[in-house]
Amino acid sequence: MDEEYDVVVLGTGLTECILSGLLSVEGKKVLHMDRNDYYGGDSASLNLTQLYRKFRPNQTPPTELGRDRDYAVDLVPKFIIASGELTKILVHTDVTRYLEFKQIAGSFVYRDGKISKVPSTEMEAVRSPLMGLFEKRRAKKFFEFLQSWRDEDPSTHQGINLDRDSMKTVYEKFGLEPGTQDFIGHAMALYLDDDYITKPARPTYDRIILYTSSMARYGKSPYIYPLYGLGELPQSFARLSAIYGGTYMLDKPIEAIVTDDDGKFVGVTSAGETVKAKQVIGDPSYFGAGQEGGKVRVLEEGKVVRAICFLNHPIPGTEDSDSCQIIIPQNQVNRRNDIYIAMVSHTHNVCAKDIYVAIVSTIVETSTPELEIAPGLSLLGPIYDKFVDITPLYTPTSSGEADNIFITRSYDATSHFETVVEDVQDVWKRVTGKDLVLKKREVEVQG
Amino acid sequence: MSKQFQFKLVLLGESAVGKSSLVLRFVKDQFDDYRESTIGAAFLTQTVTLSDQTTVKFEIWDTAGQERYKSLAPMYYRNANCAVVVYDITQSASLEKARTWIRELQRQADPSIVIALCGNKLDLSARRQVTQEEAKKYADEEGLMWTETSAKTGEGVTEIFTAIAQKLPLTAPGATRAGAGRTGGPSARAGVDLNKQSTTPGQPDACNC
Ligand SMILES: Nc1nc2c(ncn2[C@@H]2O[C@H](COP(=O)(O)OP(=O)(O)OP(=O)(O)O)[C@@H](O)[C@H]2O)c(=O)[nH]1
Ligand SMILES: [Mg+2]
Numbered sequence: 001m002d003e004e005y006d007v008v009v010l011g012t013g014l015t016e017c018i019l020s021g022l023l024s025v026e027g028k029k030v031l032h033m034d035r036n037d038y039y040g041g042d043s044a045s046l047n048l049t050q051l052y053r054k055f056r057p058n059q060t061p062p063t064e065l066g067r068d069r070d071y072a073v074d075l076v077p078k079f080i081i082a083s084g085e086l087t088k089i090l091v092h093t094d095v096t097r098y099l100e101f102k103q104i105a106g107s108f109v110y111r112d113g114k115i116s117k118v119p120s121t122e123m124e125a126v127r128s129p130l131m132g133l134f135e136k137r138r139a140k141k142f143f144e145f146l147q148s149w150r151d152e153d154p155s156t157h158q159g160i161n162l163d164r165d166s167m168k169t170v171y172e173k174f175g176l177e178p179g180t181q182d183f184i185g186h187a188m189a190l191y192l193d194d195d196y197i198t199k200p201a202r203p204t205y206d207r208i209i210l211y212t213s214s215m216a217r218y219g220k221s222p223y224i225y226p227l228y229g230l231g232e233l234p235q236s237f238a239r240l241s242a243i244y245g246g247t248y249m250l251d252k253p254i255e256a257i258v259t260d261d262d263g264k265f266v267g268v269t270s271a272g273e274t275v276k277a278k279q280v281i282g283d284p285s286y287f288g289a290g291q292e293g294g295k296v297r298v299l300e301e302g303k304v305v306r307a308i309c310f311l312n313h314p315i316p317g318t319e320d321s322d323s324c325q326i327i328i329p330q331n332q333v334n335r336r337n338d339i340y341i342a343m344v345s346h347t348h349n350v351c352a353k354d355i356y357v358a359i360v361s362t363i364v365e366t367s368t369p370e371l372e373i374a375p376g377l378s379l380l381g382p383i384y385d386k387f388v389d390i391t392p393l394y395t396p397t398s399s400g401e402a403d404n405i406f407i408t409r410s411y412d413a414t415s416h417f418e419t420v421v422e423d424v425q426d427v428w429k430r431v432t433g434k435d436l437v438l439k440k441r442e443v444e445v446q447g
Numbered sequence: 448m449s450k451q452f453q454f455k456l457v458l459l460g461e462s463a464v465g466k467s468s469l470v471l472r473f474v475k476d477q478f479d480d481y482r483e484s485t486i487g488a489a490f491l492t493q494t495v496t497l498s499d500q501t502t503v504k505f506e507i508w509d510t511a512g513q514e515r516y517k518s519l520a521p522m523y524y525r526n527a528n529c530a531v532v533v534y535d536i537t538q539s540a541s542l543e544k545a546r547t548w549i550r551e552l553q554r555q556a557d558p559s560i561v562i563a564l565c566g567n568k569l570d571l572s573a574r575r576q577v578t579q580e581e582a583k584k585y586a587d588e589e590g591l592m593w594t595e596t597s598a599k600t601g602e603g604v605t606e607i608f609t610a611i612a613q614k615l616p617l618t619a620p621g622a623t624r625a626g627a628g629r630t631g632g633p634s635a636r637a638g639v640d641l642n643k644q645s646t647t648p649g650q651p652d653a654c655n656c
Binding site: 038039082087090091096098100101102103218224227228232235236238239242243245247248249250251 | 511512513515516517518520521522523525638639640641
């Protein structure tokens with residue numbers, strides 16, 4: 001390995017793979033390594049053997065679960081928002097040719113002990129038990145206000161300034177009940193907690209518009225999902241990177257990040273050999289996350305608890321949906337953070353027939369995280385088996401511009417990829433000094 | 448009415464045996480003596496028409512170098528209907544490598560996959576290290592198609608792809624029809640097509656920049 005690279009990328013999670021792909025397309029010479037013998041890092045989808053190796057190294061998967069190769073179990077529960085930023089990157093880079101998507105069949109919200117469908121059409125909204133008749137009228141006025149808003153046309157503003165007035169002010173103007181606010185802020189704007197209410201209304205407005213336009217795109221839910229699991233996403237960007245000259249090495253333990261006397265990046269050592277590069281990008285696990293000693297390059301920002309549950313049936317009360325999201329707003333269960341359920345199944349080629357894989361997750365608030373997700377687990381009906389993971393969320397301590405060491409963030413508790421794309425954009429700017437501008441990929445060039 | 452099929456075809460084989468050259472000959476009828484290792488062209492399509500007017504469209508995946516350090520993604524094999532495993536008749540080590548790839552395919556790919564073993568650089572037969580007998584015997588044992596080609600002269604190239612096309616719909620009826628699974632064209636897909644989606648009113652078309 002005496003070649004010198006422009007960038008070494010460590011870890012093949014989605015964030016790293018998108019960056020690797022985009023950098024290779026830009027003409028950078030990229031070496032991409034992973035300590036695991038599979039793609040995806042923390043955002044991988046595992047087959048049964050890999051899943052058991054990770055959670056129960058001393059057990060073999062029960063034969064009644066079916067064939068190993070039929071499984072692609074996501075480690076991080078996220079769906080793709082149809083009109084969101086990840087979709088734009090997928091389309092612009094043309095990696096869609098390697099992927100096939102299906103809709104997530106439904107989106108549900110928990111309220112007063114029951115779950116109800118988040119209405120996807122006006123008809124559904126009229127029939128929805130989520131609001132009483134008068135509240136429905138008020139909500140209709142609120143949504144009409146949002147839909148007709150034009151920045152340049154003050155007559156559409158109804159006295160509201162989205163950049164100055166808080167969301168609280170907007171809710172009050174339309175007289176919306178707390179339950180409706182929960183529904184709008186959590187099931188539509190997808191906020192994890194209630195901090196948004198006292199902040200300016202603009203971001204909430206943007207999120208609701210994103211939600212409704214995504215919902216309108218395919219009809220059933222605002223989400224789409226790649227067949228064979230989320231792990232297909234990093235693989236498709238890795239292929240993009242390879243096509244543009246990126247070199248891939250899996251199963252490479254990384255022993256050291258080598259720096260010079262000033263602390264600037266020099267190279268990475270793997271199997272006793274050091275590869276030199278100008279810059280390094282990597283996920284927190286390659287930069288001391290979870291380890292004692294050494295230079296502190298990442299900080300823990302909190303923890304997420306995720307329970308991967310195998311079920312033999314759809315989730316009760318979801319109209320037998322083959323896939324769904326259920327949001328339990330924090331107020332409903334006296335928490336600070338929402339609890340999420342994300343369920344996919346055989347329809348998405350992620351497990352054997354008649355198996356349903358539901359992941360219940362939330363941000364950890366106490367010293368007994370598993371108890372915190374109990375309200376979510378209890379909605380699932382009988383659980384065939386459960387794998388619980390408590391993952392710290394890491395964030396880099398510095399931007400990397402001083403030492404050429406650029407660290408990505410852990411996958412957070414949100415139910416979608418918008419924050420992953422924000423991280424990609426942020427790291428891109430730190431690495432290249434420029435904003436990420438997506439250009440449509442050139443048609444195939446030979447040679 | 449003529450029938451249309453679409454298949455995913457993957458290439459495998461040691462570096463420099465001529466995988467990309469075979470594709471280039473098949474798709475564009477070109478050859479390049481000084482090709483570099485594959486960059487930038489790892490996804491091509493080509494259609495062959497069979498005698499009964501059946502058309503078969505190959506969606507061809509070249510390895511893009513990810514196999515070099517044993518880092519080929521599972522995505523590569525996924526739903527592959529056929530594989531062309533290439534060796535160089537002037538390098539006996541390349542046949543050994545081909546055997547390794549075939550074992551890998553038998554382990555990882557769909558059991559119904561059609562595998563063709565292809566001895567390339569037939570124009571250099573003066574320097575032959577791999578005999579026809581040896582390769583053919585191995586192919587027969589494993590139930591593979593086998594042929595020799597020259598991407599340089601074009602000999603045998605169209606023939607191998609046509610032979611695969613003839614074998615395909617018969618070995619996997621229904622399952623490989625256009626529209627079934629990923630091998631179907633976008634319009635025929637059961638899922639959602641991101642490329643065709645209309646953008647929301649008021650937003651600029653995502654692709655027009
Ligand atoms: N004489 C002769 N040379 C060939 C033939 N096919 C390919 N070559 C040459 O062999 C070299 C390698 O060909 P490629 O098509 O790049 O090989 P590859 O298998 O795609 O290699 P990688 O992309 O590195 O895996 C090039 O110099 C080609 O010109 C052939 O049939 N005859
Ligand atoms: Mg090649």
